[in-house]
Amino acid sequence: MSLPSRYWREIPQRYRLEAYKCQNCGAVHFPPRLVCSKCQSRKMEKIRLSGRGQIVSFTIIRVPPHQFEDQAPYAVGLAELEEGIKLTAQIVDCPFEELKTGMKVKVEFRKVFQQGESGILCYGYKFVPE
Amino acid sequence: MRDVAVMGVGMTKWGELWEKSLRNIFVETALQALDDAGIDKIDSMHVGSMSSGLFVGQEHIASLLTDYLGVNPIPCSRVETACASGGLALRTGFMEVACGMSDVVLVGGIEKMTDVSGSEATYALGSAADQEYEGYHGITFPGLYALIAKAHMEKYNTTREQLAQVAVKNHSNGSLNPLAQFPFKVTVDKVLNSVMIADPLRILDCSPITDGAAAAILCPVDMVKQKGKPVIKVTGSGHATDSIALAHRDDITWLEATYQAGKKAYGMADKKPQDIDVLEVHDCFTIAEICVLEALGIVEKGKGGEAVEKGLSSLDGKIPVNTSGGLKAKGHPVGATGIAQVIEIVKQLRGEGEKRQVKDARVGMTQNMGGSGGSTLVHIFEKE
Ligand SMILES: [Zn+2]
Numbered sequence: 001m002s003l004p005s006r007y008w009r010e011i012p013q014r015y016r017l018e019a020y021k022c023q024n025c026g027a028v029h030f031p032p033r034l035v036c037s038k039c040q041s042r043k044m045e046k047i048r049l050s051g052r053g054q055i056v057s058f059t060i061i062r063v064p065p066h067q068f069e070d071q072a073p074y075a076v077g078l079a080e081l082e083e084g085i086k087l088t089a090q091i092v093d094c095p096f097e098e099l100k101t102g103m104k105v106k107v108e109f110r111k112v113f114q115q116g117e118s119g120i121l122c123y124g125y126k127f128v129p130e
Numbered sequence: 131m132r133d134v135a136v137m138g139v140g141m142t143k144w145g146e147l148w149e150k151s152l153r154n155i156f157v158e159t160a161l162q163a164l165d166d167a168g169i170d171k172i173d174s175m176h177v178g179s180m181s182s183g184l185f186v187g188q189e190h191i192a193s194l195l196t197d198y199l200g201v202n203p204i205p206c207s208r209v210e211t212a213c214a215s216g217g218l219a220l221r222t223g224f225m226e227v228a229c230g231m232s233d234v235v236l237v238g239g240i241e242k243m244t245d246v247s248g249s250e251a252t253y254a255l256g257s258a259a260d261q262e263y264e265g266y267h268g269i270t271f272p273g274l275y276a277l278i279a280k281a282h283m284e285k286y287n288t289t290r291e292q293l294a295q296v297a298v299k300n301h302s303n304g305s306l307n308p309l310a311q312f313p314f315k316v317t318v319d320k321v322l323n324s325v326m327i328a329d330p331l332r333i334l335d336c337s338p339i340t341d342g343a344a345a346a347i348l349c350p351v352d353m354v355k356q357k358g359k360p361v362i363k364v365t366g367s368g369h370a371t372d373s374i375a376l377a378h379r380d381d382i383t384w385l386e387a388t389y390q391a392g393k394k395a396y397g398m399a400d401k402k403p404q405d406i407d408v409l410e411v412h413d414c415f416t417i418a419e420i421c422v423l424e425a426l427g428i429v430e431k432g433k434g435g436e437a438v439e440k441g442l443s444s445l446d447g448k449i450p451v452n453t454s455g456g457l458k459a460k461g462h463p464v465g466a467t468g469i470a471q472v473i474e475i476v477k478q479l480r481g482e483g484e485k486r487q488v489k490d491a492r493v494g495m496t497q498n499m500g501g502s503g504g505s506t507l508v509h510i511f512e513k514e
Contacts, residue, residue: 010262031262031263037373037378056281056382057277057278057280057281057284057382058277058280059269059273059276059277059280059328059329059330059331060326060328060329061268061269061270061273061328062325062326062327062328062329063252063270063272063327063328064252064268064270065249065252065253065256065265065268065270066249066250066252066253067268068268069249071268074268076267076268076269076273076277077277078277078376078377078382086377086378087263087377088263088264088267088269088375088376088377089267090267090268101280101281101284112266112267112268113268122266124266124267126267
């Protein structure tokens with residue numbers, strides 16, 4: 001089991017969708033990275049993602065890792081946000097038969113899973129239909 | 131650079147080897163490779179293992195393996211690039227012999243996966259993805275390849291049946307390989323009715339959990355000639371990387387690292403896709419084989435599904451792919467897979483392919499991939 005520092009250092013990204021925008025080429029990076037993967041510039045500014053986008057691909061996980069056993073089956077998708085970047089998260093509040101690529105989603109703050117026997121709650125973002 | 135050849139190969143039966151330990155599986159295989167090469171002395175070793183730490187709680191296996199093979203104090207490195215660790219061991223050994231630092235190098239791969247439960251194995255394999263931004267959201271490896279499959283089906287009209295045909299072909303080949311974990315045939319119907327794992331991928335689209343090892347002996351070409359053994363040269367080696375997270379690729383159906391590694395290997399060997407007689411690729415999931423054939427230029431972008439449907443990649447097709455049964459039927463002890471691919475190609479080029487022999491095979495290629503495509507090794511082999 002990891003110490004809490006591993007969890008809280010990701011909070012700005014997971015709770016507030018903080019990303020970096022390259023000041024040289026304009027590429028947006030989520031999660032933030034120190035060097036731009038498009039132009040190698042190190043000049044970044046902090047931005048917050050709009051949280052609006054559409055589903056590029058999705059699947060339904062029927063055989064989950066152990067920390068998600070109580071949630072299966074659940075949908076996970078890739079969504080492309082307005083800023084042109086993609087991220088991976090669960091798609092919730094949507095019956096499986098209504099899932100489709102191109103569907104508009106917004107990113108909401110939710111509980112993601114419960115860690116270990118002590119039941120520490122791990123939060124983050126999920127996609128919900130718009 | 132010196133020309134490098136594969137002098138010997140070793141592989142034992144793969145499967146759920148409850149009675150055998152990691153060290154003994156490796157040593158049996160390594161001894162077979164030494165015997166096949168007809169030598170008893172090696173200068174160094176490189177062994178690929180994805181996660182001996184998570185699978186058996188044992189790191190530092192470089193010295194565990196030299197110790198139990200009885201070859202201390204020779205140097206040994208354990209190398210890791212997820213499921214492509216075996217391919218990396220090959221490349222590392224190849225570079226060492228080519229540059230003249232060593233003459234005889236054993237390259238191997240090992241994974242002992244059945245000492246942990248299924249969900250722990252799923253977790254260990256999942257560590258090849260981005261733990262903070264993929265794994266954290268509950269996506270699994272079948273899930274990542276399912277995202278690729280879904281996108282490929284929508285973009286190129288690849289069908290569910292075409293995915294199943296990859297499994298059917300590879301199991302058909304595997305039924306002719308006595309070392310395979312699952313040496314039996316399956317039908318399209320059987321694949322389409324097997325248990326759903328991550329839509330649209332079913333269990334018969336997935337490679338299994340396997341215990342196994344593989345080993346090969348590399349040396350300068352002149353040494354093989356002196357011994358009067360068949361000369362199987364390593365003529366091309368390519369290694370490339372891509373984003374660890376699938377989400378960070380512009381087109382999730384395109385395996386850029388495979389394309390880049392292939393380009394390097396083709397260039398070094400001065401070969402084109404149409405020169406390849408026999409090919410082993412990383413079919414960890416049925417969709418992977420389809421995407422790999424596209425990235426290696428064997429077929430055009432989007433035509434990977436058609437390739438299997440039209441029989442291009444069958445045993446009697448224009449370019450037989452995964453004559454060993456692939457990861458699908460032969461099994462996928464992750465770190466060992468890259469070396470097992472070499473063994474199949476060497477057997478084919480030597481004419482030792484038995485019932486699955488490809489006629490007049492002179493040029494072979496291997497493609498070994500880590501994670502959802504974040505790393506890839508491609509090698510080309512030629513019979514002299
Ligand atoms: Zn930039």
